[in-house]
Amino acid sequence: MKSLTALLLPDIRELIQNHQPSDLREILADIHPADIADMVETLEVEDAARLLAAQSAEFMARIFEQVQEDRQLAVLQMMGRDRIIALIEEMASDDRADLIKALPERTVDSLLPLLAQVERNDIRRLLSYEEGTVGAVMTTEYASLSADLTVIEALNSLRKVASNKETIYYVFVTDTARRLVGVVSLRELVLSRPEQLIRDIMTSDPVFLAVDEKQVEAAHMIEKYDLLAVPVVNADHKLVGIVTADDVIDVLIEEHTEDTFRYGAAGEPVRYATASPFSIVRQRITWLVLLVLTMFVSTWALAGFELILNQVAALAFFIPMLMGSGGNAATQSSTTIIRGLATGDVQIGQVGQIVKKELIIGLTVGVALAGLAMIRGFLVPASQANDQVLALALTLGITMILVVTFATVLGATLPLVFKRFGFDPALMSGPFITSVLDILTILLYLTTAGLLIRF
Amino acid sequence: MKSLTALLLPDIRELIQNHQPSDLREILADIHPADIADMVETLEVEDAARLLAAQSAEFMARIFEQVQEDRQLAVLQMMGRDRIIALIEEMASDDRADLIKALPERTVDSLLPLLAQVERNDIRRLLSYEEGTVGAVMTTEYASLSADLTVIEALNSLRKVASNKETIYYVFVTDTARRLVGVVSLRELVLSRPEQLIRDIMTSDPVFLAVDEKQVEAAHMIEKYDLLAVPVVNADHKLVGIVTADDVIDVLIEEHTEDTFRYGAAGEPVRYATASPFSIVRQRITWLVLLVLTMFVSTWALAGFELILNQVAALAFFIPMLMGSGGNAATQSSTTIIRGLATGDVQIGQVGQIVKKELIIGLTVGVALAGLAMIRGFLVPASQANDQVLALALTLGITMILVVTFATVLGATLPLVFKRFGFDPALMSGPFITSVLDILTILLYLTTAGLLIRF
Numbered sequence: 001m002k003s004l005t006a007l008l009l010p011d012i013r014e015l016i017q018n019h020q021p022s023d024l025r026e027i028l029a030d031i032h033p034a035d036i037a038d039m040v041e042t043l044e045v046e047d048a049a050r051l052l053a054a055q056s057a058e059f060m061a062r063i064f065e066q067v068q069e070d071r072q073l074a075v076l077q078m079m080g081r082d083r084i085i086a087l088i089e090e091m092a093s094d095d096r097a098d099l100i101k102a103l104p105e106r107t108v109d110s111l112l113p114l115l116a117q118v119e120r121n122d123i124r125r126l127l128s129y130e131e132g133t134v135g136a137v138m139t140t141e142y143a144s145l146s147a148d149l150t151v152i153e154a155l156n157s158l159r160k161v162a163s164n165k166e167t168i169y170y171v172f173v174t175d176t177a178r179r180l181v182g183v184v185s186l187r188e189l190v191l192s193r194p195e196q197l198i199r200d201i202m203t204s205d206p207v208f209l210a211v212d213e214k215q216v217e218a219a220h221m222i223e224k225y226d227l228l229a230v231p232v233v234n235a236d237h238k239l240v241g242i243v244t245a246d247d248v249i250d251v252l253i254e255e256h257t258e259d260t261f262r263y264g265a266a267g268e269p270v271r272y273a274t275a276s277p278f279s280i281v282r283q284r285i286t287w288l289v290l291l292v293l294t295m296f297v298s299t300w301a302l303a304g305f306e307l308i309l310n311q312v313a314a315l316a317f318f319i320p321m322l323m324g325s326g327g328n329a330a331t332q333s334s335t336t337i338i339r340g341l342a343t344g345d346v347q348i349g350q351v352g353q354i355v356k357k358e359l360i361i362g363l364t365v366g367v368a369l370a371g372l373a374m375i376r377g378f379l380v381p382a383s384q385a386n387d388q389v390l391a392l393a394l395t396l397g398i399t400m401i402l403v404v405t406f407a408t409v410l411g412a413t414l415p416l417v418f419k420r421f422g423f424d425p426a427l428m429s430g431p432f433i434t435s436v437l438d439i440l441t442i443l444l445y446l447t448t449a450g451l452l453i454r455f
Numbered sequence: 456m457k458s459l460t461a462l463l464l465p466d467i468r469e470l471i472q473n474h475q476p477s478d479l480r481e482i483l484a485d486i487h488p489a490d491i492a493d494m495v496e497t498l499e500v501e502d503a504a505r506l507l508a509a510q511s512a513e514f515m516a517r518i519f520e521q522v523q524e525d526r527q528l529a530v531l532q533m534m535g536r537d538r539i540i541a542l543i544e545e546m547a548s549d550d551r552a553d554l555i556k557a558l559p560e561r562t563v564d565s566l567l568p569l570l571a572q573v574e575r576n577d578i579r580r581l582l583s584y585e586e587g588t589v590g591a592v593m594t595t596e597y598a599s600l601s602a603d604l605t606v607i608e609a610l611n612s613l614r615k616v617a618s619n620k621e622t623i624y625y626v627f628v629t630d631t632a633r634r635l636v637g638v639v640s641l642r643e644l645v646l647s648r649p650e651q652l653i654r655d656i657m658t659s660d661p662v663f664l665a666v667d668e669k670q671v672e673a674a675h676m677i678e679k680y681d682l683l684a685v686p687v688v689n690a691d692h693k694l695v696g697i698v699t700a701d702d703v704i705d706v707l708i709e710e711h712t713e714d715t716f717r718y719g720a721a722g723e724p725v726r727y728a729t730a731s732p733f734s735i736v737r738q739r740i741t742w743l744v745l746l747v748l749t750m751f752v753s754t755w756a757l758a759g760f761e762l763i764l765n766q767v768a769a770l771a772f773f774i775p776m777l778m779g780s781g782g783n784a785a786t787q788s789s790t791t792i793i794r795g796l797a798t799g800d801v802q803i804g805q806v807g808q809i810v811k812k813e814l815i816i817g818l819t820v821g822v823a824l825a826g827l828a829m830i831r832g833f834l835v836p837a838s839q840a841n842d843q844v845l846a847l848a849l850t851l852g853i854t855m856i857l858v859v860t861f862a863t864v865l866g867a868t869l870p871l872v873f874k875r876f877g878f879d880p881a882l883m884s885g886p887f888i889t890s891v892l893d894i895l896t897i898l899l900y901l902t903t904a905g906l907l908i909r910f
Contacts, residue, residue: 032680034679034680034681155645158645159645159646162646168642169624186624186645187624190617190623190641222704223705223708224489225489227701228700228701246681246682246700249704252707252708253674253707253798256707256794256797257798259711260790261790263719263790263885264786265783266787266788272795273795273801273805277815278819280791281816284784284787285820285823288780288787288859291779291780291783292776292824292827292828295780298776299773299831300772302771302772303772303835303839306839310768313764316774317755318754319771319774320750320757320774320775320893320897321747321754324750324890324893325743325747325750327886327889328742328746328886329739331719331720331885335716335719336727337727339711340727340728343708343712345727346728350728357735360732361739364732364733365739368743369743430718430719430786431782431783431786434782435779438775442775
């Protein structure tokens, strides 16, 4: 698909630049809006704006919904006020709310009064939900009806509203106070006899989400029950929106990207292909500076052990190996627990069990690595070890067990602590845990050396 | 939902142990199979098997499809051969293929001959697709029809087959050779006049996937075009299956988990809650041992610079800081590129652009961190620096720029190289890149020191 779009691009560009809007409209009518959105992102901004200007308001909205946010904002700058209003009125309610959220406040204040009352209210309501909640991703364009209709009445009313709804595959059943009482699928409607009542074929008390729940809950619910959409209710159990499976797919992909950047301490995700190097630097440098400052502590810790290090030169050779092993062990257990918390495989209340399990894991792994470290220790020439090769090897072995065990347990518990205090456990990135452990490794290592090696 | 299930569990357990299958059936009939699957995972294996034995073959299959694989296998051990055959015949084709794949070969060989020919062929075909491909996740239970039918004929034929199909919201249109020629949605069928022909309302040449494409392509396609399902074709463009949005959600969640474990070098994902500590050790220890062996190289590298380290004690204090900065910079750029490759934001052909961008980023960040490192260097007492504080500070600054720049570029390019040679770029985990960089940092640091500091 991507290549087809790329193939067409030169012709499209020519039509735009020769001002042939009707030809342009005709060619694009056969192409999926998502593919045209790719073109809008690739063309010069002026050409992209002209491409959109040539379309009907409705088709323009279908394309625009699929365009990346930064490009949406750039194209809007080129559009007249009337056209922007038409666009906003035609956009799907959830995409529209996302766009309004990204606009400067002044622009929003000048646009809102020009919209119809019902759309203004819809936007205001969606904007009021916190980022990351179900409310911020749901759409208000769902189909709903009363339980007293017959199947044929329901199908007729669906036909009338279908074009404005995100999905008609699930129809939500509400009472007179708009409280959610059931759901019926289009499949069930089509398979039922025309005169049957909705209340007799609907699923009563369907699963639902509260408007302030996390978006990832919507993903879990849709995955668990194999749904196409989940209804969203407010505190009075009134139906206020739905979250569809394709919205959930977007949420999951976005969440995966955010998590990856957090593990890598790489800041907020950027669109790499279009981001300038300096905008990427801005994302990355905060963490790097923080980590260097943390590591200042390790330089002081080492300086504190200057005497020991001077007498037994070989001690310094093993610092990277011990630090690395601690960092790796902690990264392993922290990623396991962070992901377990996200999928629900690990619960915050199981902290006792987790500590016990990681203690056994850490000790087992620590003993195995200690064996390797001691072998390496015995290979050190006596001259470099102040004639105490055995003491050096023992120091390495004991330190390895201590460091790896401690790292494994700490790596598993820090995400739990973060979660407990309401932070995202994924903030416990590998680089952060590793830097903290570096300091601890130095203290454990050189203290043990001080006890075992005669100076 | 989880708590409701937990609430019911004691009653359910009592009914099972008092052998009251009909009461059990009655209570469970009102509960979603996915919730009953939770119970099957929580109960003792014997009780879980008895719970399933009390259900009709069809309802048992709906529950069983949602049970985790390890528990599926345990429960199967308790079931009679006839019951297993009934279960396999009722299961959805994709879930069934997954189960068969997990069974020991001997068991499969004894079961397959007992199945009907058509199911045997279906299983054999699905088993032949490689893990991770579209073929391995698709279902063969799609609805298809000819373009020559009218809307009313299509709806009537759908009503007959609906109960056996994974979805009837998309109906796929094939020619007499079963080649894919179009798709029509149930929405369009319901909204069209009964006498219209399918060929006049269908979308011709719909998007499709090849059976050997990666599963993540299915996710991208469904996400991009907001679909409920994508048709899958073989090399002759014959329709062989469909991938549905809820299958894609499973794939995305699984992929996220696998990636997380790879970044953390934590082996293959395990179910943490039920896994024994030693099975987790098995997953983690391979990487840790490999990394310790890699770090043996860094101990030898340091030993090679023994003379310099002995003369300027302070040099050793900064090794962790320099190594850490290199590791962190590489982790940042590698996670960015790995995720970009997965989402399609970064293309393997852009390697020139990427190297250029990361070179600018690395140099900028390197200079900033070099400033910090030099400040720390100037704080070193002259006695520890062999009276050459300026040379030490310069060494730190220059090394920091070299290490961070090199780390940033290497972190970005290694995943591209991996991808180029057909490996998963996510195998370029933080711990692995960090260990390789440690060695390089030592060489750059102590060589620079040898050039700038007089001994």
